[in-house]
Amino acid sequence: MQVKKPWWQSGGVRIALALVLLILFGGAVSGIYLSQIPPEQPIAFPHKTHVALGAQCTYCHPAAAWGPNAGLPGISKCWGCHQQVQKKSPELEKLAGYVQRNEPIPWVPVAIQPDFVKFNHQPHVQAGIACETCHGPVSQMTVALPQPRQNMGWCLDCHQRMRPNDFVRLSDCATCHY
Ligand code: HEC
Ligand code: HEC
Ligand code: HEC
Ligand code: HEC
Ligand code: HEC
Structure with a gap:
């Protein structure tokens, strides 16, 4: 006499489960992968x-040392060296084209928080945290790569x-949100 298999051992259910796992896993992998792809920059700055x-x-x-935003270099800073x-x-x-046209280089931001988040470089840099930690x-x-998982948990973990x-x-909502 054949014993009936439990429902989760039937072929169809196994295939469905495998598919769901594949989709979840694939999504997680491509999510991590995609979030590390740098956007195309106007100049491939190394x-x-x-x-x-x-x-x-x-x-x-x-400005990272004394202000909220670190700031990006403009043509005059680049040209200060590249002229020579x-x-x-x-x-x-x-680069020479932007300088000739006296046009700002339209760098695409990669390290960016939503508008409702208050972040200030100065206290962090003064506390001795290296740029590369974050x-x-x-x-x-070459061009800056976006860093995955810089979310609220990341900020709070380090504060704690x-x-x-x-x-x-440092965990009060108003410390980080407007
Ligand atoms: C404690 C983590 C942390 C440290 C340390 C840190 N940064 Fe940042 N940085 C951030 C976050 C978060 C943002 C996004 C801020 C935003 O969008 O408001 C950012 C944004 C930036 C940006 C792009 C936008 C801007 O602010 O102009 C640059 C450039 C930058 N950081 C450079 C640096 C440099 C250089 C240092 C070291 C002197 C440094 N950062 C140290 C977390 C950090
Ligand atoms: C401190 C001086 C200095 C500053 C400031 C500077 N550069 Fe450079 N840059 C150099 C030197 C030196 C090289 C290496 C040249 C070599 O390989 O012989 C270089 C290399 C490069 C290269 C690679 C060239 C290639 O194709 O191999 C690019 C692109 C570049 N710089 C763009 C920029 C841009 C854009 C800025 C402004 C955001 C900038 N540089 C600021 C000195 C500087
Ligand atoms: C010679 C100039 C130069 C130096 C030195 C330099 N950067 Fe940059 N940085 C740039 C330029 C130009 C960009 C814009 C292109 C890009 O995003 O890569 C940039 C972009 C960035 C960004 C992304 C900013 C954004 O808008 O989201 C971060 C973060 C950053 N740099 C951190 C650093 C750190 C950390 C160091 C030291 C290890 C450093 N940079 C040294 C010129 C420089
Ligand atoms: C690597 C560790 C680290 C990370 C990551 C970090 N912080 Fe901080 N943060 C600190 C430290 C340390 C201080 C306290 C500095 C002091 O004592 O002056 C601080 C202080 C602050 C303050 C208070 C500044 C003040 O006026 O006293 C704010 C706001 C803040 N962080 C926001 C953020 C946000 C938003 C993020 C995430 C996007 C973040 N931090 C990520 C280490 C970190
Ligand atoms: C240390 C800084 C910090 C503190 C303190 C903080 N947050 Fe946040 N919060 C962030 C950052 C950074 C983000 C955006 C990044 C992310 O999580 O996607 C965020 C995002 C959020 C969001 C949007 C979530 C989403 O998925 O888009 C909400 C809602 C929020 N915070 C509520 C709160 C509340 C409520 C508190 C107080 C209990 C709080 N936060 C305290 C840093 C902070």
């Missing part, structure tokens, strides 16, 4: 090359870890 030359992060993003740099390349011709290994990147005695204030 961070790696410039950091290896000895340029400090705050040379190009100076002999190297020619298609990317550097794009932004990933930028000194190894680094400032347990000030966590009441």
Whole structure:
């Protein structure tokens, strides 16, 4: 006599379960993968090359030390060096084009929080947190890669870890939201 298999061992259900798992897993993988794809930038600016030359992060993003936004360098900062740099390349011709037209370079933001989040670089940089702790290994990147999972939990985890005695204030909704 054949024993009836439980419902979850029937072929159809197994296939359906496998499909659901595949979809969930595939979604998670492509989600992680997609969130790391950098947007197309107007110039393929190589961070790696410039950091290896000895340029400090705050040379190009100076306001990180004293203000809410780090800021992005404009044509005058680039041209300050590239006027003298002999190297020619298609990317550097794009730079020369912006300089000739006296046009700002339309960099596409990658590290960005929604408008209802208050973030200020200054207290973080003054607390001695390195740029790369939050932004990933930028000194190894060309254009900046978006970092996944920079969500509310990420902010709160670090606040609890680094400032347990000030966590009441640093987890107050009004500290981070308008
Ligand atoms: C504690 C984490 C943290 C540290 C440390 C940090 N950043 Fe940021 N950075 C952020 C967050 C969060 C944003 C998005 C802010 C927003 O959209 O309001 C951001 C945005 C930026 C941006 C783009 C927008 C802007 O602010 O102009 C640049 C450039 C930047 N950071 C550079 C730096 C540099 C350079 C350093 C080191 C001197 C640094 N960051 C240190 C978290 C950090
Ligand atoms: C501190 C001086 C300095 C500053 C500031 C600077 N660069 Fe450079 N950059 C260099 C040097 C030096 C090289 C390497 C040239 C070589 O490989 O011989 C370089 C290389 C590059 C390259 C790679 C060229 C290639 O195709 O191999 C690009 C693109 C570039 N810079 C764009 C920029 C842009 C855009 C800015 C402004 C946001 C900028 N640079 C700011 C000094 C600088
Ligand atoms: C020579 C100038 C230069 C230096 C030095 C430099 N950056 Fe940048 N950075 C740029 C430019 C130009 C962009 C815009 C293109 C891009 O997003 O990669 C940028 C973009 C970024 C962004 C994304 C900003 C946004 O709008 O979302 C972050 C984060 C960042 N840089 C962090 C760093 C860190 C950390 C260092 C030091 C390890 C550093 N940068 C050194 C020129 C520089
Ligand atoms: C790597 C650790 C770290 C991360 C990640 C981090 N913070 Fe902080 N944050 C700190 C520390 C440390 C302080 C306290 C600095 C001090 O004591 O002055 C702080 C302070 C603050 C303050 C209070 C500033 C003040 O006026 O006293 C705000 C607002 C804030 N963080 C927002 C955020 C937001 C929003 C995020 C996420 C997008 C974030 N932080 C992510 C470490 C972090
Ligand atoms: C340390 C900073 C910080 C604190 C404190 C904080 N938040 Fe947030 N919150 C964020 C950031 C950053 C985001 C946006 C990023 C994300 O989670 O997608 C966010 C997003 C949100 C969102 C939108 C969620 C979504 O999925 O879009 C809500 C709602 C919210 N917060 C409510 C609160 C409430 C209520 C409190 C107080 C109990 C609070 N937050 C405290 C940093 C903070």
